[in-house]
Amino acid sequence: MFWRLFAINGLLFAIGTAILAASPATVSSPVLVTELPVLLVGLLLILVATAVLLRLSLAPLGELTSAMRRADLPGGGPRLAEGSGGDLRELVRSFNSMLDRLAAEHDDTAARALAAQEGERQRISRELHDEIGQSLTVALLSLRRVADRAPDALRPDIAGAQDAVRASLDDVREVAHRLRPGVLSDLGLRSALTALATEFAHSSGLAVERTVDADLPALPDEVELVVFRVAQEALTNVARHARASRAELTCTAVPGSVTLRVADDGRGGGHVAGAGIRGMRERARLIGATLSIEAGPAGGTEVRLVVPVEEG
Template sequence: MLELIWPQEEGSETISVPLEVGGEEVGLLWMVGRPVRFSLRELDFIVALSTQVAVSLKNSQLLQELLDKSARLQQLIHRATTAQEEERVRISRELHDGLVPYFMDIIFKLELLEDLVGEKAGGLLQEVKEKAREGFRDLRGVIADLRPSSLDVLGLEKSLATYLERFGLENGMEVEFNGWGNLSGLDPLVEVTAFRVAQETLSNVARHARASKIKLSLGGDDGRMEMVIEDNGVGFLEREVMKRVMSGECLGIRGMKERAELMQGELKIESRPGSGTRVKFAVPLVGR
């Protein structure tokens, strides 16, 4: 509805046009100070203009609502991820303080028994002791995967270098680590996220790549942290893997992408059959 408001001065007028979209009023358009009366053609133009302004205003409101919801969702995901990591820390501490001493005590007592029994029984005890040591090593590995305590002590760069070296020894691969830039004072969630991405990537290499060499590069500069992991394995067709990710398969890759999105970063995977694979994880560093 177009409303004309006539002031006391003869020949001047002010126009008020409600801005509506789908029957919902989103604002009001005022045109004031007209020295002469508007013509019918001008009034038609104002009505048409008000329609465009109303749609633009409604779109702006919807965009702001979407941004607000996205920000709240990011906050919820951040809290959930933080809570998940805190739970990992709690479980790893309980395993370390509870089961680790039991394993150590069992191994110690088996060693004492070896000195008290005959040769035949001693061989059996030796076998049991090796099984206990194997279980102890597995437990230590689970604890380290749940929450790498080295992050708190050594920081991300040295922790990843140590993890990569251990990975190479366990899987018979040649490894190379390259650190550059300044990575001091990283947010703990950024450190954990980068470490988890590296863990999943290396796990995929061990299971699928049939690689003999792997290189990890990690650095930070100009407000951005970047990690690149490359292998010389068999590679794969990117489009086929991405289809599987979109269909709900390849949960490891999907999880890495979600972690990157949570940190407002990016995860890029490049691969071709016979040419190895390159995984790049980058995230902005707030406050730098």
């Protein structure tokens, strides 16, 4: 950059000196009033030429500044064209390389975080099922034995306690199942989505219309888990925020992609990027999928996840 600016200024002064030397114009000492316009015009031409050349040389800095302001993880935003960098090409190339490196590190960190999250969910699910679930089962059996020997006056109270323990046991099993969808690893994505829609309809009281293709292509385990988690989070958002009366869950396949769609007839409105939506976006990005959250054609909200699938 230093040598570029030095060369520009040196060239302009050399050209100005050559023009003055070859022209019939002379400068008296002291300078005459009639010679001042010639000097001012020459100075103005040099300044204009310097400004134009410097503006062209430093233009990539403006683009680089704008790109820095727009850059945001994940992705880092659009990359600058290296061909437009001129003498700043190496700086532009370094900036693009920095964005690529930051995006790669962000993806790696997000993948590790999500993997740790899934591992923690499995651990908690096992503890709920194996420890708390078994403890509640033992308590339920103990109450049953007590009820058999208890006087008639205490049996209604014992029956109420049994119902409470039985309800807690069902809640624990449901939470454990949500944390670790065993049906996904045992029976595959289609069965897992079907079971998810059925359980959601039962727990929320909403009518759920589900359509899952019978011939979904085989997907890697991590991709199936992302599709399942996005469907789970989208349905959870419907129950919490949509105030809907019905929901739709569809998963269809076309050559080259699998599309998951979760829609509702709720109030719709702004979609604030909370932890759930950010988690869905992170998961989608890690498998190269496209996630969109938009207003549905008939109102409500539509979540659409498009997963690319390699042919064969």
